Amino acid sequence: MNVLVIGSGGREHALVWKLAQSPRIGRIFATPGNPGIFTRAEPFPAGTADLEKLAAEARSRDIGLTVVGPEQPLAEGIVDVFRAAGLPVFGPTRAAAELEWSKAFAKDFMTRHGIPTASYRTFRAGEEEAARAYVASANAPLVVKADGLAAGKGVLLCRTPGEALRAVADIAQAFGRAGSTFVVEEYMEGKEASVFAVCDGKDFATLAPAQDHKRALDGDRGPNTGGMGAYAPAPCVTPAIMDEVRATIIRPTLEGMSREGRPYTGCLYVGLMLTAEGPRVVEYNCRFGDPETQVVLPLYGGDLLDLLEASARGTIASLPPRRPGPGAAVCVVLASGGYPGKYETGKRISGLPAGDTEGRVIYFHAGTRREADGSIATAGGRVLGVTAMEPAHDIAAAIAAAYRAAAGITFEGIHYRHDIGKGALA
Secondary structure: EEEEEEEHHHHHHHHHHHOOOOOOOOOEEEEEOOOOHHHHOOOOOOOOHHHHHHHHHHHOOOOOEEEOOOOOHHOOOOHHHHHHHHOOEEOOOOOHHHHHHHHHHHHHHHHHHOOEEOHHHHEEOOHHHHHHHHHHHHOOOEEEEOOOOOOOOEEEEEHHHHHHHHHHHHHHHHHHHHHHEEEEEEEOEEEEEEEEEEEOOOOEEEEOEEHHHEEEHHHHHEEEOOOEEEEEOOOOOOOOHHHHHHHHHHHHHHHHHHHOOOOOOEEEEEEEEEEEEEEEEEEEEOOOOOOOHHHHHHOOOOOOOHHHHHHHOOOOOHHOOOOOOOOOEEEEEEEOOOOOOOOOOOOOOOOOOOOEEEEHHHHHHHHEEEOOOOEEEEEEOOOEEEEEEEEOOOOOHHHHHHHHHHHOOEEEOOOOOOOOOHHHHO
16 A cells, blocks of 8 residues: 655654554655654655645555545645545544644643643633733743644743743734633643554544653753653553543543544544542643654554554444553654754764664654755754664663663754653653
8 A cells, every 4th residue: 555644754754654564565765754754755746735636645645545644634635635635544633633733722621521720711812901911810830721733842831920920921922813812721740741642533542652852851841842752651540530530531532522423533642640639631632742752663562554554434432452562662852952942953963873773762853954965963842762672661762762762962162852651651
């Protein structure tokens, strides 16, 4: 089967890497792709600027499945366009993806269907006075969230009422249209975790639980980022907790979306807070997470093509049950100096292997480009995700292997955290 992967980051490189292992795979295409992706895939001659043209090109090249990586094309309705053209596609429709592209919709949805989450209020531009009154009446700390898509950075943790008031005043300017509506919610105490459920509208299969590291600096300090690293499996998500998440969050989400006429297909990413009262939803994302995908997929023992195709065709129930196998994986993100603020690109990268693997280490490209002389240079804030796998359930060994590999990569201004995965050892 020929497969098209949409996207250009580390998540998409991980998807291509895993899909290439399927015995059923034919040609893999990617758009826009990156140098790491193109070690296993071919460039596709159309992009997401014109979805109708993209679908027509997919038909002409006999694409049997299109896998959508990032959230923006989903919010723009790529799944709707491909389905209208009769093309199998992995991902939710635009209506179903509102779980991610509108935090206000997601919070209201959870309230309607009794899905555990933080208490909250939603405000729109012009309602700042009401928001300030709510902040004054609520107990700090609080969390202020931009309603729309903000590349994973639209969440402001406010430890004091003063910080919350500043966030309310600044959020529209900081995030533009995405922040013209915003949510103020209670701060939840506990451990965070990420659970991915691959869904077909009725049934679902879960992958290994993961934990990512959002803050830019060691010790969870500094500004929020798209993610500075991840590890899986997350020991805090015990089998009992995973069963509770399936029963009280994932299943009610699928049933609620179906009842509301928005059957959910694709990857449902549930960001969790494991509180003293049980698991509660921090947020939904409507695609695989980044960088969690870079540790979850290496631990998946099945054929990813079979799973994603079953999601697109509504046949997950026919797949044999499969739980994550043994092993551990740790991903350390190598970022440009200054990220998530201003940073420079075009810095030559040294130490990369010729392919994307070296032993049990995978080098997932995120923000890279190939220069005219064939060298690889930085092209984004998050540049590479260095993932180490251990066949035994040994996160300590995976951490050590990931950092040994990361130390071999150099470019001007390189920055990465030195405590990825340490929480698992505690």
